[in-house]
Amino acid sequence: MYLTTEKKKEIFAKHGKSDADTGSAEGQVALFTYRINHLSQHLKANRHDFNTERSLVALVGKRKALLDYLKKKDINRYRAIIAELGLRK
Numbered sequence: 001m002y003l004t005t006e007k008k009k010e011i012f013a014k015h016g017k018s019d020a021d022t023g024s025a026e027g028q029v030a031l032f033t034y035r036i037n038h039l040s041q042h043l044k045a046n047r048h049d050f051n052t053e054r055s056l057v058a059l060v061g062k063r064k065a066l067l068d069y070l071k072k073k074d075i076n077r078y079r080a081i082i083a084e085l086g087l088r089k
Contacts, residue, residue, distance in 0.1 A: 002038050003034070003035065003038070007034075008022075008031065011027065011030050011031050011034055012024075012027045012030075012031070014030070015027050015029070015030035015081070015084065015085075016030075025066050025069060025070045025073075025077070025081075026070075026077065026080075026081045028066055029063055029066050029067060029070070029081055029085070030081070030084075030085060032059050032062060032063040032066070033063065033085050033087070035059055036056065036059050036060060036063065039052055039055065039056045039059070040056065043056065067081075067082075067087075
């Protein structure tokens with residue numbers, strides 16, 4: 001499997017408050033970004049995998065909703081996570 005428990009802990013440790021902090025918006029956005037990148041690579045090789053494409057669209061929507069929440073709640077945290085992950089502008 002592409003996303004092991006160790007990889008999740010590493011993502012949450014890097015972008016969250018700790019490796020056990022799975023609920024923070026920054027950690028969730030980082031995890032969604034990792035999964036989006038993986039699914040994008042999969043779709044480049046498997047163009048007709050429509051179930052994966054649907055999952056990818058759903059993940060992008062969830063990430064966008066979390067980023068919108070973070071932007072409304074605390075603009076500095078939003079800017080920090082955008083810069084860390086290299087998203088958008």
